[in-house]
Amino acid sequence: MELRPERAEEARGGERISLLLRLRAQMKQQLLEYKSMIDANEEKTPEQDMQEKQMETKIESLENEIEDVKTAFDIKNLVLSRMQLSSALKNNLENTATESSELMDDLNDILKLNKLIMTSQQESRELEKKLLDVRKKRLQLKQASGRKLLEIQTEKNKQKEELDSVENSDKIKTMQHNLQMEMQTTTVVQHVFQNLILGSKVNWAEDPALKETVLQLEKIVTMI
Amino acid sequence: MSVLRPMDKLPDLNKATVLLVSTEDALLQQLADSMLKEDCASELRVHLTKSLPLPSSVARPRIDLIVFVITLHSRYSFQNVEESLHHVDSNFFLGKVCFLVTGAGRDSHCSVHRNTVAKLAHTYRSPLLFCDLEVESFRATVAQRLVRMLQICAGHVPGVSGLNLLSLMRSPSPPPEEL
Numbered sequence: 001m002e003l004r005p006e007r008a009e010e011a012r013g014g015e016r017i018s019l020l021l022r023l024r025a026q027m028k029q030q031l032l033e034y035k036s037m038i039d040a041n042e043e044k045t046p047e048q049d050m051q052e053k054q055m056e057t058k059i060e061s062l063e064n065e066i067e068d069v070k071t072a073f074d075i076k077n078l079v080l081s082r083m084q085l086s087s088a089l090k091n092n093l094e095n096t097a098t099e100s101s102e103l104m105d106d107l108n109d110i111l112k113l114n115k116l117i118m119t120s121q122q123e124s125r126e127l128e129k130k131l132l133d134v135r136k137k138r139l140q141l142k143q144a145s146g147r148k149l150l151e152i153q154t155e156k157n158k159q160k161e162e163l164d165s166v167e168n169s170d171k172i173k174t175m176q177h178n179l180q181m182e183m184q185t186t187t188v189v190q191h192v193f194q195n196l197i198l199g200s201k202v203n204w205a206e207d208p209a210l211k212e213t214v215l216q217l218e219k220i221v222t223m224i
Numbered sequence: 225m226s227v228l229r230p231m232d233k234l235p236d237l238n239k240a241t242v243l244l245v246s247t248e249d250a251l252l253q254q255l256a257d258s259m260l261k262e263d264c265a266s267e268l269r270v271h272l273t274k275s276l277p278l279p280s281s282v283a284r285p286r287i288d289l290i291v292f293v294i295t296l297h298s299r300y301s302f303q304n305v306e307e308s309l310h311h312v313d314s315n316f317f318l319g320k321v322c323f324l325v326t327g328a329g330r331d332s333h334c335s336v337h338r339n340t341v342a343k344l345a346h347t348y349r350s351p352l353l354f355c356d357l358e359v360e361s362f363r364a365t366v367a368q369r370l371v372r373m374l375q376i377c378a379g380h381v382p383g384v385s386g387l388n389l390l391s392l393m394r395s396p397s398p399p400p401e402e403l
Contacts, residue, residue: 022265022380023237030235030379033386037231037315073391 190217228276229313230320233286240378241269241285242370245276245308246293247301251326251357255293258367266380268371276308288378289320289386291370293357294341296327296334302341309348319386320377321350324366326357351393 093103166172194217197204204210242259244252249272256270269285278284290312292305305323312321323345328338345352355366377386 019238025382026238026266026378026380029382029385033379034231036385077391 193217227311227313230316235286239267239269240288240374240380242289242374243271243287244291244293245273247274247304248295255357258363259371262368262371264371266375275304276311289374291322291324293324296336299335302336317348317350319390323350323352325354328354329356
């Protein structure tokens with residue numbers, strides 16, 4: 001009879017502790033909810049003189065954020081349902097071990113197909129890598145050939161410029177002038193000699209040396 | 225106050241309050257009794273009303289969950305709920321509102337189509353429950369569900385909030401357009 005009130009007290013104490021723990025968990029959860037509401041309601045006041053374009057880009061970026069969050073959420077839901085399904089399957093298999101041969105066959109097929117998928121994905125990834133390497137090399141070669149052609153072109157242009165400059169320089173001009181003068185004097189001298197020989201009324205056809213000189217004088221000196 | 229806001233009062237310790245809104249008083253009373261009969265670790269408080277806005281003269285605790293009960297037999301209940309929805313703050317619809325439809329069993333008496341209510345629930349992004357509140361066992365089941373939802377919305381279940389529950393109960397596609 002003396003033990004019973006002690007046990008009742010212990011039971012009540014235990015109840016009080018469990019109540020306190022439950023209240024603690026409740027208050028934590030409610031605090032979390034209030035905090036999240038406060039965070040959600042924090043609005044950043046937009047600057048007054050934001051242009052339309054900036055606002056449009058901001059709206060687009062926000063919409064993209066929403067879309068990203070939505071897709072992430074959907075993926076997580078899918079993962080969750082897949083986990084639930086697999087745990088349910090596991091429980092089912094544990095309970096009915098020998099009779100579920102169809103399930104085992106299906107699971108084995110699934111495993112084989114998954115392995116096949118993984119190997120083929122690996123192969124396709126390697127092939128893509130090789131393709132990418134080949135494309136990179138081709139790009140590099142193109143760039144190198146482009147550079148070489150550019151170099152050739154610049155060299156040609158340089159040579160052309162040098163040639164032009166050389167042609168147009170003053171030295172050559174004076175040389176050309178001198179050449180002209182010399183040519184004119186030689187023609188004058190030739191004419192003088194010709195007229196001398198013709199004027200002396202000598203028969204120049206008979207003497208071979210004189211004939212050669214006259215014929216030579218006929219040669220008109222032209223520009224080289 | 226003409227608009228119900230979810231977080232403008234501090235919560236009471238270990239107490240959860242649900243507000244049932246409907247024009248059908250008898251059904252509401254029965255549902256309230258079933259909910260109170262449920263075994264629950266927290267103290268439950270059930271408030272019944274015909275429509276919003278609530279009279280501001282009464283001091284009432286923070287409301288954790290609003291359940292709008294629509295009966296398919298009467299168009300008036302649907303319109304009443306539609307009008308009451310204007311007096312609920314938008315923050316409530318993050319998991320603290322639920323639509324309950326009754327009377328779908330007797331098709332001949334239905335004057336409101338199921339899809340109308342489904343569209344309403346989809347517009348407000350809130351879960352939609354179907355139940356025949358006149359049958360005792362179904363009522364007990366839905367009362368159990370509502371009590372569990374109420375506990376979660378009041379924050380009494382650690383790790384789960386009303387918004388979590390909403391995202392788990394969400395239906396992926398909008399109801400089909402008919403006629």
